[in-house]
Amino acid sequence: MPAPVLPAESPASISGAQMQPVIVFQDVSISFEGNTVLDGISFSLERGETKALLGVAGSGKSTILKLAMGLVKPARGQIWVLGQEVSAMKEEDLFELRRKIGMVFQESALFDSLTVRDNVAYRLIEEGVPEEKLQKRVEEALRFVELEHTLNMLPSELSGGMRRRVAIARAIVDQPEIVLYDSPTGGLDPVTSTTIIELIVKQRDVYHNSSLLVSHRLQDAFTMATHYFDRGQNRMVPLNGAPVDTRTSFLVLRDGKVIFDGSAHQLASSRDEYIREYIS
Amino acid sequence: MELISPTDWTKNLVLAIQEWTYLAARSIGNVFRQPRYVADTLQQADLIGVGSLPIVVLTGFFTGGVLALNAARTLEQYGSLSLTGQLVSISMVRELGPTLAGLMVAGRNASGMASELGSMKVTEQIDAMRALGTDPSKKLVTPRVVATIIMLFFLTIICDFFGLTGGFAVSALGLHLDAHQYWSNAYQSLEFGDVIIGLVKPLLFGFLVATIGCYYGLTSRGGTQGVGRATTQAVVAASIMILAVNYFSSQLLLYLLK
Numbered sequence: 001m002p003a004p005v006l007p008a009e010s011p012a013s014i015s016g017a018q019m020q021p022v023i024v025f026q027d028v029s030i031s032f033e034g035n036t037v038l039d040g041i042s043f044s045l046e047r048g049e050t051k052a053l054l055g056v057a058g059s060g061k062s063t064i065l066k067l068a069m070g071l072v073k074p075a076r077g078q079i080w081v082l083g084q085e086v087s088a089m090k091e092e093d094l095f096e097l098r099r100k101i102g103m104v105f106q107e108s109a110l111f112d113s114l115t116v117r118d119n120v121a122y123r124l125i126e127e128g129v130p131e132e133k134l135q136k137r138v139e140e141a142l143r144f145v146e147l148e149h150t151l152n153m154l155p156s157e158l159s160g161g162m163r164r165r166v167a168i169a170r171a172i173v174d175q176p177e178i179v180l181y182d183s184p185t186g187g188l189d190p191v192t193s194t195t196i197i198e199l200i201v202k203q204r205d206v207y208h209n210s211s212l213l214v215s216h217r218l219q220d221a222f223t224m225a226t227h228y229f230d231r232g233q234n235r236m237v238p239l240n241g242a243p244v245d246t247r248t249s250f251l252v253l254r255d256g257k258v259i260f261d262g263s264a265h266q267l268a269s270s271r272d273e274y275i276r277e278y279i280s
Numbered sequence: 281m282e283l284i285s286p287t288d289w290t291k292n293l294v295l296a297i298q299e300w301t302y303l304a305a306r307s308i309g310n311v312f313r314q315p316r317y318v319a320d321t322l323q324q325a326d327l328i329g330v331g332s333l334p335i336v337v338l339t340g341f342f343t344g345g346v347l348a349l350n351a352a353r354t355l356e357q358y359g360s361l362s363l364t365g366q367l368v369s370i371s372m373v374r375e376l377g378p379t380l381a382g383l384m385v386a387g388r389n390a391s392g393m394a395s396e397l398g399s400m401k402v403t404e405q406i407d408a409m410r411a412l413g414t415d416p417s418k419k420l421v422t423p424r425v426v427a428t429i430i431m432l433f434f435l436t437i438i439c440d441f442f443g444l445t446g447g448f449a450v451s452a453l454g455l456h457l458d459a460h461q462y463w464s465n466a467y468q469s470l471e472f473g474d475v476i477i478g479l480v481k482p483l484l485f486g487f488l489v490a491t492i493g494c495y496y497g498l499t500s501r502g503g504t505q506g507v508g509r510a511t512t513q514a515v516v517a518a519s520i521m522i523l524a525v526n527y528f529s530s531q532l533l534l535y536l537l538k
Contacts, residue, residue, distance in 0.1 A: 099413040109408035123412045
């Protein structure tokens with residue numbers, strides 16, 4: 001992989017009054033059947049920031065997303081999302097909060113008995129959005145992922161890449177404040193992976209949501225840090241010195257602990273042996 | 281096969297009962313909470329009720345027939361062949377109708393619920409539903425529980441009727457009993473308590489079938505193999521619970537209606 005052109009650091013742009021954290025993990029630990037998956041991890045995600053979670057398989061990346069969503073509870077520690085402590089909330093109270101968060105699952109997790117239209121519209125149907133408005137928003141979301149022609153198809157009739165794109169459309173249909181991506185390019189060919197990453201960059205640069213992105217593909221994360229979505233050209237283009245802040249940071253996990261949390265520059269210049277080996 | 285210590289086995293059993301109780305309680309509590317998924321409940325009622333109709337009709341008919349056939353051999357020895365209708369009627373309405381309809385619905389629907397919800401669970405569709413702000417116990421469990429309770433109640437009545445019809449077919453065609461005698465005997469022998477017992481049981485069985493099917497589905501893990509295991513366990517557990525609850529509810533109801 002060619003060395004990525006990294007964006008210039010702009011500390012002034014990543015601080016300020018509007019940079020309130022939307023997700024905060026404080027000393028969070030969780031175990032499954034006696035195996036410690038996360039061991040006292042702490043980090044925060046600022047408003048408008050995209051954080052790529054990196055690590056080998058089984059390092060707990062997907063678990064972080066499920067913890068943030070309140071789908072699993074930590075054994076220890078506190079998790080704050082949009083100002084609410086999800087680690088202390090009851091399941092019934094979490095549904096309201098989850099409506100402000102979009103999540104793209106590893107294997108898409110589309111409802112296989114519903115059409116693409118009903119999958120994307122699911123949240124809107126539940127909220128009782130009027131039919132006309134609902135149809136418009138579903139078409140907008142599907143146009144965003146360039147799949148408006150699949151409206152009446154079933155998930156089983158779509159390719160893996162198309163299913164991921166529908167999952168993205170479902171996650172962003174009502175423009176949530178936070179979007180969580182769980183290995184959105186996992187198992188896809190390089191061309192389709194780039195299409196998915198382009199959509200995520202487009203989502204980031206057009207709607208300015210905060211997001212956590214789990215990936216085991218380092219090149220995906222670097223592409224996000226080194227590219228921005230050009231609305232004029234309607235495609236993702238490299239920064240190449242453009243004065244654009246991609247607001248993308250990196251968090252690397254190892255053996256259930258955070259061993260790196262910082263910018264692409266800091267990651268590329270890290271002297272940690274494991275990180276050097278990981279990014280080489 | 282992995283060996284499990286008695287302590288762990290007991291702990292797992294207690295945990296399973298606790299989780300099932302929680303799910304069952306929530307499924308009933310959801311009836312009184314918004315949102316209510318009426319369309320899903322009607323769809324489930326169609327799947328469970330209309331879908332189970334043929335097997336319940338056939339089961340009732342042939343059970344009533346074989347009951348008449350066997351009863352006649354014994355009653356004939358005492359010169360009481362005319363009581364065949366009474367025996368078929370009480371047996372079907374009080375015990376066999378609810379139990380057989382329950383077992384048939386358990387075999388067909390508890391397995392269906394466990395496999396459907398199990399597949400959703402292992403493909404993360406349940407998590408996706410939670411992530412989209414929908415409570416799976418409201419959207420998936422309560423409609424199935426309500427639909428099963430209501431439809432099993434009516435299926436039991438249909439099973440009872442076709443059991444009596446099966447008994448009548450054997451009595452009239454095989455034993456040459458008078459039709460009027462059979463039906464009047466069958467009708468007059470039924471007391472209020474028999475009918476109440478026969479109609480309360482399907483409510484209990486419907487609740488058990490749906491909650492057990494949903495519980496095993498929602499707790500399945502381990503891919504397609506896990507879904508298969510959950511399906512089998514759901515049918516076995518629901519069938520055993522129907523037979524056990526049938527005995528205890530008979531005892532209790534006979535005592536209360538004495």
